[in-house]
Amino acid sequence: MSSKSFVEIINIHKSYGKLVVLEGVNFDIRKGEFIVILGPSGEGKTTLLNIIAGVIRPDKGKVIIDGQVVDDSSNIYIPPERRDVGYVFQNYALYPHMTALDNIAFPLKMKKLPRDEREQRVEKIAKLLKIDHVLHHKPSQLSGGQQQRVAVARAIVKEPKLLLMDEPFSNIDPALRASVRLELRLLLKSLGITTIMATHDQEEAMTLADRLLILRRGKPIQIGSPIEVYEKPSERFVAEFVGGMNILELKSEYSSLLREYRVEGEDASAKYIGFRPESIIISNEGLEAEVLEAEFKGDKWTIIAQIRSGEIIRFYNKDHVNTKSTVFIKPTKVYLFSSEGKTVKILTINK
Amino acid sequence: MSFLTKIRRRTPNEFFLIPGLIGLGIFVFAIGYSIYMSFYRYKLGFMQPNYVGLANYSMLLHDPVFTTAVKNTLFFVAIASTSELLYGIFLAVLLYWSNKRYFFIPFLIVPMILPAVNLVVIWRFLFHPDYGFVNQILTSIGLSAINPLNNPKWAMPTIILMDIWQMTPFVMIIVLAGLSTVPPEVLTAARIDGARKLQLTLRILLPMIKNVILAVFLLRLIDAFRIFAKVYLLTRGGPGVATETIELQIYNRALRGLEIGLGSTMSVIFILISLVVIIPYTIMVLKNWRR
Amino acid sequence: MASLINVFLIVVLLTVLVPLGVLVMISLLPPGEWSIPPKSPILDNFVYVFKEFKFYRNMLNTFLFIGLAILISLILALPTAYAIARLQIKYYVWVFTVALVILVKSLPPGSLLVPVYELLWKLRLTNTALGVALSYQVYTLPFMIWILTSFLLDLPREVETAARIDGAGRFARLRHIIFPLSIPGIISAVILGFLNLWNEYLYSSIIVSSRNLQTAAVVLGQLVTSEYVYDWGVLASANIISVLPAIFFVSFVQKNISKAITGGIKG
Numbered sequence: 064m065s066s067k068s069f070v071e072i073i074n075i076h077k078s079y080g081k082l083v084v085l086e087g088v089n090f091d092i093r094k095g096e097f098i099v100i101l102g103p104s105g106e107g108k109t110t111l112l113n114i115i116a117g118v119i120r121p122d123k124g125k126v127i128i129d130g131q132v133v134d135d136s137s138n139i140y141i142p143p144e145r146r147d148v149g150y151v152f153q154n155y156a157l158y159p160h161m162t163a164l165d166n167i168a169f170p171l172k173m174k175k176l177p178r179d180e181r182e183q184r185v186e187k188i189a190k191l192l193k194i195d196h197v198l199h200h201k202p203s204q205l206s207g208g209q210q211q212r213v214a215v216a217r218a219i220v221k222e223p224k225l226l227l228m229d230e231p232f233s234n235i236d237p238a239l240r241a242s243v244r245l246e247l248r249l250l251l252k253s254l255g256i257t258t259i260m261a262t263h264d265q266e267e268a269m270t271l272a273d274r275l276l277i278l279r280r281g282k283p284i285q286i287g288s289p290i291e292v293y294e295k296p297s298e299r300f301v302a303e304f305v306g307g308m309n310i311l312e313l314k315s316e317y318s319s320l321l322r323e324y325r326v327e328g329e330d331a332s333a334k335y336i337g338f339r340p341e342s343i344i345i346s347n348e349g350l351e352a353e354v355l356e357a358e359f360k361g362d363k364w365t366i367i368a369q370i371r372s373g374e375i376i377r378f379y380n381k382d383h384v385n386t387k388s389t390v391f392i393k394p395t396k397v398y399l400f401s402s403e404g405k406t407v408k409i410l411t412i413n414k
Numbered sequence: 415m416s417f418l419t420k421i422r423r424r425t426p427n428e429f430f431l432i433p434g435l436i437g438l439g440i441f442v443f444a445i446g447y448s449i450y451m452s453f454y455r456y457k458l459g460f461m462q463p464n465y466v467g468l469a470n471y472s473m474l475l476h477d478p479v480f481t482t483a484v485k486n487t488l489f490f491v492a493i494a495s496t497s498e499l500l501y502g503i504f505l506a507v508l509l510y511w512s513n514k515r516y517f518f519i520p521f522l523i524v525p526m527i528l529p530a531v532n533l534v535v536i537w538r539f540l541f542h543p544d545y546g547f548v549n550q551i552l553t554s555i556g557l558s559a560i561n562p563l564n565n566p567k568w569a570m571p572t573i574i575l576m577d578i579w580q581m582t583p584f585v586m587i588i589v590l591a592g593l594s595t596v597p598p599e600v601l602t603a604a605r606i607d608g609a610r611k612l613q614l615t616l617r618i619l620l621p622m623i624k625n626v627i628l629a630v631f632l633l634r635l636i637d638a639f640r641i642f643a644k645v646y647l648l649t650r651g652g653p654g655v656a657t658e659t660i661e662l663q664i665y666n667r668a669l670r671g672l673e674i675g676l677g678s679t680m681s682v683i684f685i686l687i688s689l690v691v692i693i694p695y696t697i698m699v700l701k702n703w704r705r
Numbered sequence: 706m707a708s709l710i711n712v713f714l715i716v717v718l719l720t721v722l723v724p725l726g727v728l729v730m731i732s733l734l735p736p737g738e739w740s741i742p743p744k745s746p747i748l749d750n751f752v753y754v755f756k757e758f759k760f761y762r763n764m765l766n767t768f769l770f771i772g773l774a775i776l777i778s779l780i781l782a783l784p785t786a787y788a789i790a791r792l793q794i795k796y797y798v799w800v801f802t803v804a805l806v807i808l809v810k811s812l813p814p815g816s817l818l819v820p821v822y823e824l825l826w827k828l829r830l831t832n833t834a835l836g837v838a839l840s841y842q843v844y845t846l847p848f849m850i851w852i853l854t855s856f857l858l859d860l861p862r863e864v865e866t867a868a869r870i871d872g873a874g875r876f877a878r879l880r881h882i883i884f885p886l887s888i889p890g891i892i893s894a895v896i897l898g899f900l901n902l903w904n905e906y907l908y909s910s911i912i913v914s915s916r917n918l919q920t921a922a923v924v925l926g927q928l929v930t931s932e933y934v935y936d937w938g939v940l941a942s943a944n945i946i947s948v949l950p951a952i953f954f955v956s957f958v959q960k961n962i963s964k965a966i967t968g969g970i971k972g
Contacts, residue, residue, distance in 0.1 A: 118866055143869040150870045156863035160885045169881070173872035217871070422874065427792040430875065431802050434785025437778075437846045441809045444820035451820075505717060512710045520956070521718055524725065527951045529904030531925040532944045536724045539731055539937060579724070639813040642907045660815070665907070668819050677819040684816040692811040696804050 068127075069094040069257055070115070070225060075124035077110055077281075084110050085121070085281040092257060097248060100261045101268040101305070102278035108261035109153075111278070112227050115259065116150050117143035129224050144173075149218030149256075151228040155210050157202040163213045164189075164198040170221040188220045191250060207234050208243065215247065219256060226251065228260040232267060244271060265305045269293070277301055299404035302337055308398070309376045310337040334402040338394030340365070343378035349393035352376060354386050368392070445685065451678035463675065470679035480663060480680070484687070486570060487659045491638040494577045499631050501578060502585025507615050509586070510593045523587065525580045533576050538563070541572070577641065585630050592626030593619055632695040639688050660684050732941035750942035760921070760943055764950070767920040769834055770909070771902045774841035775895055778849040783887075786853035787879055791865065810847035815907060817843055822911060832914050840908045845898055852897070856890030857883065896954055903951055921947045 068091035077085040085107045092098050100108045113119045115126055117133060117140075126134045128148070133141040149170075158166050164185055171181040189195040192212040202210055211231060218226055231247075232240050248271050251258050262268055268275055269289045277284040277292065277300075285297040296302035299310060313336045352368035355375070363379045368390065370376060376392065384390060399408040452470055456463040474480045505522070509515050525533075540548050541563055552558070562568035596619055604618050620627070641659065660680065668677020733746035754760045788794055789802060821840050822831070830836030860883070868882045909920045925947060928940050 116870060118869070143866070144872050144874055146870075148870060150867065152863055152867060154863070156861070156867040158864060158867070158882060169868070169873075170871035172881075173877060217867075221872075422876070426794075427788060427875070428794050428798050430784040430788035430792060431794065431798070432785075433781040434846065434850050435802060435805070437781045437842055438805050438809050440824075441812075441817060441821075441843060442805065444817050444824070445812075447820045447823075448816075505714075508710050508714055508717075512714055514711055514714075518714050518718060522721055523955065524952070525721055527900055527955055528948060529922055529925070529944075530906060531904070531922060532728065532948060533724075535731070535925075535937075535940055535944050536728050539941075540724070540727065579720070636811045640815065640907075642815055664815055664818060665911070674819060674823055681816040681819050685812060688811070688813055688816070692808060695811060696807045699807055700800060700803060 067093055069096075069129060070259075071125070071127040072111075072115065073125040073127070075111065075114060075121045075126070077107075077114065077119070077121050083281055085114070088124070088276075088278070088281075088283050090276055090283065090286050092259065094257055095252075095255050097251065097258045097271060097273045098260070098276060099268040099272035099274075100259065100276045100278055101265060101272075102261075102263060103304075104263045107278055107281035108263075109229055110281075112150070112229055112259065112261055115225070116148050116227055117141060117146045147221075147223050148225045148227055149221065149223040151211075151214045151218050151226070151231045153230045153233060155202075155214040157210060157213060157217075159202055162199050162201055163194065163205065163209075166202070166213055167198075167216045167220050170217060174221060184220055185216075188216045192216050208236070208239060211235060211243075219251075219254065222254075222256075224257065226256050226258045228258065230262050231260065232262075232264075240267075241270075269305065275305075277304070295406075295409065296398070297406055299335060299337065299400045299406070302398060302400075302406070306339060307377070308337045308339050309343075309374075309378070310335050310400070311370075311372075311374055312336075313399070314372065332401045333399035333407045335400040335404075337398040337400060338396060340378045342396040343376070343392050343394050345380060345384070345390050346393045347391055349391045350376075352390055352392055354384050354388050354390060357383055357386060359383075448678040448681045448685075451675055452682045454675040454678075455673075456675040457672050466675070470676055471683075474676075474679055474683065480660075483660050483663045484683075487639065488687070490570065490574060490577075490641060490659070491635060494574045494581075495631065495634040495638050497574070497578050498582045498585050498634055499627070502582045502630075503589050503620070503627065505582065505586040506589035506593060507619070509590055510619070511611055511615075519587075519590075523583050526583045528580065530580075533580060537572070537576055573641070577638070581634065581637075585634060588630045588633075589623065589626060592623040596622050629695075629698065632691060632698070635691045636688070636695060639684075660687075728941055728944065731937050732945050734938040734941075747938070750936075750938040751946065753939060754943045754946060760924070760946060762917060763919055763921040763924045764947060766834075766918055767903060767909075767922065770837040770841065770920060771899055773834060773838035774845045774902070775849070775898050777838060778842060778845040778898075779891065779895075781846060782849035782853055783884065784879065786850050786857055787883055789850070789854045790857035791883075792875065806847045806850050809843065810851060812843075814843050818907065818911065821908075825912060831912055832918060834918075837909065837912050837920075840912055841902060841905070843908070844902055844905065848898060848901070849894055852894040853887065853890060856887055856894075860886055900951055900954065903947075 070092040072088055072090050072092075075085050075088040076083075088111060090098075100111060102108050110119065114121050114134070115128075120134060120140060121136045123136050125132060125136065128146065131141075132139050133146055157163075158169065161169070164182075167185045167188065168181045171184060176184075185198070186195060189198055192215060194209055194212045194216065197205055197209055202213065205213065211234070215228075215231070218228075232244055235243055244267060260271065272289055274286065274288050275292050276286050279300055285292055285301050287295075292301060293306050296305065299308075302308045303310065313334055350370050352370045354366055354368045356367040358365040358367070360379075363381055364383055366378055366380050366384050368376050368378070378392060395411065397410045398406060399410070401407050451463070453465060453467055454463040455461075455466050455470070509518060509522075512518065541561070542549065562572045600618060600622070601614060604614055609617070642662065642665065660683075664677055664680050664684070667673055668680060730746075732750055733748070735745055735747050735749075785802070789799065821843065825831050825836045825840060828836075830839065864886070865878060865882060868878045873881065904922050905920070906922050906926055910923045910926065913919050913923065925940075925943055928943065
């Protein structure tokens with residue numbers, strides 16, 4: 064593995080009895096990167112975070128942090144107390160009987176720092192997170208957003224090697240979510256803290272991540288930057304999960320569409336064809352579709368139409384289109400998928 | 415890394431069990447010691463221990479006083495616990511359906527916190543042959559006075575009655591708590607199917623809390639072996655040996671008489687008898703607490 | 706139907722209240738009179754019990770013995786309960802410990818009386834507060850371990866995981882997290898323990914022989930078993946006085962009582 068890697072996750076497997084929770088997870092993280100583990104709920108993200116943190120042990124594989132093997136699934140195991148990671152739990156897990164100040168200071172207390180140094184560092188971090196005015200309250204007296212910031216403060220006050228976050232924004236008021244996210248990312252980047260965050264919210268993942276790990280049913284599906292994952296999804300699942308895509312079974316009537324594209328021979332393994340809502344234009348030829356609904360989105364309209372073979376297509380259009388009218392739609396960028404769902408070819412219309 | 419920290423890291427988690435195990439261990443040691451001493455005759459402070467093999471056991475098992483004590487103890491345990499269980503379930507069900515539940519509960523709990531002594535005072539007074547309250551009423555309506563505490567046939571039932579009065583609330587509270595954990599949706603579904611309170615109780619509620627009922631029954635059985643105080647204070651084991659119990663025997667012969675050897679034998683027999691209930695209970699708890 | 710149930714309950718309530726009422730009325734009887742209700746009730750009995758009989762001394766003894774016993778038990782029980790509930794320990798060790806707790810808890814204390822007494826006698830601890838407190842461990846130690854374990858099993862796991870990540874080892878977690886969070890459990894355990902032991906008779910009567918060190922329960926026992934009880938009034942008022950702390954406690958924790966008892970029943 065490259066010596067530039069700060070964290071290495073090597074071939075992690077974890078099962079509970081017959082249930083396989085993680086299988087063959089492999090990736091490297093560079094120092095200072097913000098990595099997001101993206102996947103549907105309950106499919107292994109939290110387990111992976113817990114293994115990296117040391118709360119549970121993998122059945123197979125290795126975890127290396129800053130050059131040190133912290134777990135090799137047999138004899139080498141460094142418990143969480145000594146791994147120097149920070150963790151923000153989904154429901155924060157704040158110490159209910161301590162004030163916010165004591166909560167945040169606790170890791171420093173465990174490091175046996177003297178009291179004034181502790182208080183100094185807590186004040187500093189609390190100011191950065193804008194919670195310095197509630198430090199003397201107990202968690203039950205704080206709002207959800209304040210609790211979250213206390214949890215983050217507690218995780219980073221000890222300047223850990225690695226920060227882990229499990230769906231940290233899921234309990235934040237949706238209206239505030241966007242700004243809270245960006246503020247946090249800015250803060251973490253400015254402090255240079257390597258971060259791994261788990262979420263099922265693809266919009267969140269795309270906004271925050273330097274790189275994404277897409278995890279489905281415990282298996283890593285794709286690793287890459289948001290742009291890579293969006294424009295070059297490795298599988299049908301990724302294409303649908305990130306950004307949304309209309310997918311049709313490839314039938315003979317659509318092969319006429321393919322002739323528009325630079326096609327070097329018919330690709331025999333292609334079973335499905337997909338196109339994103341934003342890659343569709345209304346023209347005077349293409350697929351015939353009847354408009355069912357038009358939803359106003361502010362800067363555009365989402366049109367829901369049904370093509371002759373019965374499938375429902377969603378696409379964006381600048382202007383309104385009357386329902387019940389018939390339009391001809393053409394995709395400008397098309398993805399071909401095999402019967403197992405793997406991406407076979409990505410074709411762009413040649414103008 | 416400091417030396418202390420090195421030691422701390424090496425101590426396995428099991429070490430945390432030590433304080434409690436030491437305390438409990440002493441009592442286990444006591445049991446072992448009893449078993450050992452049960453083969454000796456030994457009067458504390460008067461003579462040295464003297465090996466007699468199984469003589470103590472055979473003596474006790476042929477001793478009419480001791481065997482009566484065992485019979486009485488078993489009789490009490492079985493009858494009292496069963497009555498308390500049934501009565502307790504009955505009361506719990508009543509409370510469950512009552513709309514004034516929280517009014518009744520505090521009062522009904524009181525017997526549980528009364529010391530045995532209080533009960534004895536009340537009972538002795540009520541049933542006093544000369545001026546007891548009960549007898550005052552009976553004589554005033556023309557019936558003859560009764561004296562159950564001095565009557566070999568009625569002494570034990572009176573004690574059982576006393577225990578029922580005191581310990582039924584225990585069963586009641588626990589069964590009631592168990593009933594409260596039955597999800598209301600189940601009841602609502604049954605109600606919609608047309609079931610009325612009686613059927614709901616018998617067919618749904620009680621079967622759903624089978625485990626609670628079993629647990630509380632075992633608990634009562636285990637606890638029923640501890641009736642020393644009531645018996646001692648009320649009847650001293652009398653009249654004759656009608657209410658003699660094992661604990662009483664231990665108290666009188668072993669401790670007052672300082673016969674450690676004989677007392678150990680009695681203790682061992684006592685433990686063996688109570689194991690009949692303790693072992694199923696232990697298995698039940700272990701299954702429940704397994705993580 | 707609902708009112709029929711309540712009627713039933715009122716009848717049951719009476720069966721509970723009447724004997725209690727009788728006790729109260731007995732305590733108001735002047736010596737020599739036995740009619741219920743008393744024709745000329747007096748409160749002198751209570752005064753006598755308190756002032757001359759110095760009953761409060763016995764009650765204090767009871768308090769002292771039980772308090773000491775519970776303190777010892779708590780110190781021994783908390784780490785053990787923590788290990789059973791939360792730490793990773795080998796399975797057969799865990800089974801062994803839990804089974805042991807249940808065993809000692811279930812055995813009739815009478816069966817352990819002989820060896821315990823002999824041990825105390827040899828250590829010259831008979832007739833001392835410490836001796837009584839140690840003998841009470843038969844009741845309190847398994848009880849405390851039991852209740853604390855039950856309570857700790859219900860504490861949220863995540864808070865402790867957070868503490869681990871914050872660098873807290875076992876002792877640190879026990880001291881800073883587990884102990885403070887288990888205080889409510891400890892309080893109900895202490896209260897239940899007191900209620901349990903307040904009326905303990907068997908051990909208390911055997912181990913203590915000197916009059917001024919005896920517990921309330923023992924003294925009451927001596928009073929009631931005298932062959933010919935003349936002064937029922939005194940007897941009854943002494944009983945009522947000794948029950949007052951318990952009633953006081955119970956009214957305090959009414960709603961929690963059933964939770965506490967059933968908490969002990971979980972398993």
